[in-house]
Amino acid sequence: MSSPREAPRRETATVILDVAERLFAEHGFDGVSLRDITGEAGVALNLVTYHFKTKDNLLLAVFERRAGIIGTLRLDALAAVYDPAAGKVASVEELVRAFLVPLLELVAGDVPGWRSYARLVALVAHGGVGVSHPQVPLLYDDVARKYLEAFAAALPGADRDALDLAYYFLVGAMLTTYAQGGRLTALTAGRLNSDDFSRIHDHLVPFVSAGFRALGAPRSK
Amino acid sequence: MSSPREAPRRETATVILDVAERLFAEHGFDGVSLRDITGEAGVALNLVTYHFKTKDNLLLAVFERRAGIIGTLRLDALAAVYDPAAGKVASVEELVRAFLVPLLELVAGDVPGWRSYARLVALVAHGGVGVSHPQVPLLYDDVARKYLEAFAAALPGADRDALDLAYYFLVGAMLTTYAQGGRLTALTAGRLNSDDFSRIHDHLVPFVSAGFRALGAPRSK
DNA sequence: GTCTATACCGTGATAGAC
DNA sequence: GTCTATCACGGTATAGAC
Numbered sequence: 001m002s003s004p005r006e007a008p009r010r011e012t013a014t015v016i017l018d019v020a021e022r023l024f025a026e027h028g029f030d031g032v033s034l035r036d037i038t039g040e041a042g043v044a045l046n047l048v049t050y051h052f053k054t055k056d057n058l059l060l061a062v063f064e065r066r067a068g069i070i071g072t073l074r075l076d077a078l079a080a081v082y083d084p085a086a087g088k089v090a091s092v093e094e095l096v097r098a099f100l101v102p103l104l105e106l107v108a109g110d111v112p113g114w115r116s117y118a119r120l121v122a123l124v125a126h127g128g129v130g131v132s133h134p135q136v137p138l139l140y141d142d143v144a145r146k147y148l149e150a151f152a153a154a155l156p157g158a159d160r161d162a163l164d165l166a167y168y169f170l171v172g173a174m175l176t177t178y179a180q181g182g183r184l185t186a187l188t189a190g191r192l193n194s195d196d197f198s199r200i201h202d203h204l205v206p207f208v209s210a211g212f213r214a215l216g217a218p219r220s221k
Numbered sequence: 222m223s224s225p226r227e228a229p230r231r232e233t234a235t236v237i238l239d240v241a242e243r244l245f246a247e248h249g250f251d252g253v254s255l256r257d258i259t260g261e262a263g264v265a266l267n268l269v270t271y272h273f274k275t276k277d278n279l280l281l282a283v284f285e286r287r288a289g290i291i292g293t294l295r296l297d298a299l300a301a302v303y304d305p306a307a308g309k310v311a312s313v314e315e316l317v318r319a320f321l322v323p324l325l326e327l328v329a330g331d332v333p334g335w336r337s338y339a340r341l342v343a344l345v346a347h348g349g350v351g352v353s354h355p356q357v358p359l360l361y362d363d364v365a366r367k368y369l370e371a372f373a374a375a376l377p378g379a380d381r382d383a384l385d386l387a388y389y390f391l392v393g394a395m396l397t398t399y400a401q402g403g404r405l406t407a408l409t410a411g412r413l414n415s416d417d418f419s420r421i422h423d424h425l426v427p428f429v430s431a432g433f434r435a436l437g438a439p440r441s442k
Numbered sequence: 443g444t445c446t447a448t449a450c451c452g453t454g455a456t457a458g459a460c
Numbered sequence: 461g462t463c464t465a466t467c468a469c470g471g472t473a474t475a476g477a478c
Contacts, residue, residue, distance in 0.1 A: 012461085012462090029251075030250075030251035033452075033453060033454080034453080034454065034455090035452085035453080035454095043462085044462065044463050044464085045454095045463090045464095046455080046456085046462085046463075046464090047461080047462065047463085049454085049455065049456080050461070050462075051461095054454080054455080055454065055455090125400075125404070137404055137407060141407070141408075144408060160409075160412065161409070161412060161413055161420070161424070162424055164405070164408055164409045164412070164413060165405075165413065165421060165424045165425070165428070166424070166428060167408070168397065168404075168405055168408060169394045169397065169425070169428055169429075171397075172393055172394050172396070172397030172398075173390045173393050173394060173397075175393070175397070176389065176390065176392075176393030176394075176396070176397075177393075179346075183346070183358050183389075184385070184386075184389055186358060186362070187362075187365060187385055187388070187389060188381075188382070188385045191381065191382060191385070192382055192385060192386065199382070200386060203382070203383055203386045203387070203436055204386070204390070206432075206435045206436060207386070207387060207390055207432035207433075207435055207436055208390075208432065209435070210431040210432050210434065210435030211427075211428035211429065211431050211432045212428075213431065214427045214428055214430070214431030215424055215427060215428055233444085233445090251470095254469080254470060254471080255470085255471065255472090256469090256470080256471095264445085265445065265446055265447085266446090266447095267445085267446080267447090267472085267473085267474095268444080268445065268446090270471090270472070270473080271443095271444075271445075272444095275471080275472080276471065276472090
């Protein structure tokens with residue numbers, strides 16, 4: 001804790017977090033050296049070791065800073081449409097929207113850091129960082145459990161495996177959206193850009209919602 | 222080309238490719254050193270440099286070896302259900318199945334190397350390797366174009382952007398399936414395993430097919 | 443053309459002075 | 461809390477043996 005009369009610069013740890021978040025998102029975890037980070041942050045190399053112990057742990061700290069925020073927003077959005085105690089049961093599409101909209105608004109609204117965070121989640125979730133950091137998924141388990149309960153209420157005919165997989169596909173489609181490696185731009189010959197999150201979202205919601213309903217009432221063959 | 226009377230060992234380059242494919246899939250690109258690969262392969266360190274120039278290029282070679290095979294299988298499966306010259310137009314579900322089944326059979330059938338390849342594709346596709354290797358997606362563009370044409374015929378009401386995005390989500394859901402970081406096992410408390418590709422597939426096909434149809438005939442709101 | 447030996451520079455991590 | 465010095469290991473380049 002710095003004394004209040006010091007120069008008005010942010011704390012060293014926060015500066016490191018900000019730079020690391022941006023650089024990891026841009027170049028991947030292994031594409032960024034601690035020297036890159038400390039160089040841009042204007043601090044000595046091993047202040048990252050002092051504040052965060054290891055490079056892996058620095059990445060985890062980047063996630064922890066935002067995972068709680070987005071998790072709370074998602075649970076708030078869920079509570080607005082699903083409240084079993086009050087007999088309020090949401091539709092599938094309302095649930096999909098409640099899950100996806102909070103992050104979309106932060107990213108599409110260019111709230112500082114969130115675009116980097118979204119891309120970084122997509123990167124790490126698919127195991128790109130080493131064999132993946134096992135602590136990261138744990139940050140999202142609470143949200144997953146509560147949404148699955150709500151989906152089960154919305155689709156009383158679906159079995160658990162089907163619902164779990166549908167949620168898995170929902171998260172996968174969202175991650176694919178934010179991974180934005182330029183693949184979408186190439187695939188559409190430039191008509192769609194990976195940055196058009198709002199337009200992607202307009203298609204993503206009905207796509208995933210229809211998928212959920214299909215698993216809720218399985219088709220023959 | 223070795224002379225036919227030599228000792229019956231595989232070519233050095235092939236041994237390196239096999240080991241690299243497996244280790245990259247297990248530990249990620251940056252989680253494996255050239256010394257790990259050459260050590261297991263029983264060859265000298267810089268034979269990888271000699272045969273493949275760089276580590277990046279070695280990864281590309283791993284992809285090239287299998288991308289052509291799976292691409293041909295997918296196009297064959299497409300031709301079996303979609304032949305506009307003969308007036309044969311496939312259903313959405315037939316197309317989804319044609320796209321997904323070839324890789325599933327290779328992986329679920331434990332054909333050597335394909336499980337590693339599938340996981341590796343998922344890893345690289347989401348940019349986990351550095352900022353991703355831009356040459357890799359090009360290996361799949363031809364298949365994408367031909368399937369999109371078939372989907373357009375199956376869903377005459379859909380606009381191009383919706384179809385492109387649906388294909389994008391299809392690939393994303395497939396990649397999520399094969400990324401198998403153990404996330405699914407955790408999410409389902411062990412009831413579903415990331416290795417149950419056949420069971421995942423049984424849900425994936427109707428999920429994605431319903432999504433396609435939803436984009437083909439957009440819902441209100 | 444195929445392979446071995448060696449060296450170079452950048453990396454993450456650590457120890458200890460201030 | 462911060463900095464300097466140092467370490468072992470990473471990918472890569474080269475020179476030369478066969």
